[in-house]
Amino acid sequence: MNLYNTKTGFGLVSKLLHWLIALGIIGLIALGWWMVGLSYYDPWYNASLELHKDFGMVVLLLVFAKFCWQVANRPPGPGAGLKPWERKASHAxxxxxxxxxxxxxxTGYMITTAAGQGVSVFGLFEVPAILPQSETARELATDIHYYFSYGAIALILGHAGAALKHHFVDKDDTLIRMTWGKLTGR
Ligand code: HEM
Ligand code: HEM
Incomplete structure (x- = not known):
């Protein structure tokens, strides 16, 4: 199994980053939705937010790692056999x-740090607040965090649905090259 991307396939590093980030985002949307519904007296009231921030910062780190990796090791072009409109749609x-x-x-980091306090990650270290305190910035960040994370559900469903349609209906390599492709020589 290749660590690096090739012109036609994703390497192990890209695959791991894709699936870890995907799992993290899906888990954090569920956790976020659950935690904001808890009452102040619920034993998970504070702990759930702390966990949300811990794992959210891990996802942020993974996203930075992904972007750096993509600059250093260009991802493959679109799969062979995609129609021109499918190439444009998947690119978009x-x-x-x-x-x-x-x-x-x-924006999660901004909501948390808008009061001037850093974010502690699993109690191991603290990511300092870098922006000046601002109630306007906090409100804007809260709105974007809310709409983008729930809006992502529809996009993720569309994206995953397209991948599954390629696999089961078109029977092409789209899903295979992001999963077990290369292990099986495809
Ligand atoms: C990809 C990562 C993340 C996802 C998908 C995500 C998702 C969500 C969701 C769905 C909510 C519930 C929104 C609502 O119903 O009001 C939420 C709330 C929240 N998240 Fe995140 N989050 C992520 C990362 C972070 C990070 C890194 C932080 C801070 C370090 C953070 C801080 C918060 C806070 C403070 C709230 C509560 C906001 C409020 O009280 O209105 N999140 N998040
Ligand atoms: C939060 C969830 C997800 C996000 C944010 C996400 C994001 C992305 C992005 C940005 C790409 C482009 C290649 C890359 O940058 O690595 C990609 C590729 C891909 N994703 Fe996802 N994804 C998610 C979930 C899923 C799920 C659940 C599936 C399958 C059921 C899936 C299947 C694929 C496949 C097959 C490709 C390769 C497409 C190609 O060959 O160009 N993704 N994804």
């Missing part, structure tokens, strides 16, 4: 997903 969808995967954790 991937760009929207890139914006979301960066904007959601960055």
């Amino acid at each position: 969808m991937h760009w929207v997903l890139y914006v979301l995967m960066l904007a959601v954790p960055v």
Whole structure:
């Protein structure tokens, strides 16, 4: 199995980053939705937010790692056999997903640090607040965090649905090259 991307396939590093980030984002949307519904007296009230921030910062780190990796090791072009409109649509969808995967954790960090306090990550270290205190910035960040994370559900469903349609209906390599391709020689 290749660590690096080739002209036609994703390497192990890109695959791991894709699936870890995907799992993280899906888990954090579920956790975020659950935690904001808890009452102040619920034993998970504070702990759930702390966990959300811990794992959210891990996702942010993974997204930075992904972007650096993509600059250093260019991803493959679109799969062979895609129609021109499918190439354009998947390119556009991937760009929207890139914006979301960066904007959601960055705005989470902004909500938390708008009061001037850093974010502690698993109690191991603290990421300092870099922006000046601002209630306007906090409100804007809260709105973007809310709309982008719930809006992502529709996009993720569309993206995953397209991948599954390629696999089961078109029977092409789209899903295979992001998963077990190369292991099986495809
Ligand atoms: C990809 C990563 C993330 C996703 C998908 C995500 C998703 C969500 C969701 C769905 C909510 C519930 C929104 C609502 O119903 O009001 C939420 C709330 C929240 N998130 Fe995140 N989040 C992420 C990262 C972060 C990070 C990194 C931080 C901070 C370091 C953070 C801080 C918060 C805070 C403070 C709230 C509560 C906002 C409020 O009280 O209205 N999130 N998040
Ligand atoms: C939060 C969830 C997800 C996000 C943010 C996401 C994002 C992306 C992005 C940006 C790409 C472009 C290649 C790259 O940058 O690595 C990509 C490719 C891909 N994703 Fe996802 N993805 C998610 C979930 C899923 C799921 C659940 C599936 C399958 C059921 C899936 C299947 C694929 C496949 C097959 C490709 C390769 C497409 C190609 O060959 O060009 N993704 N994804």
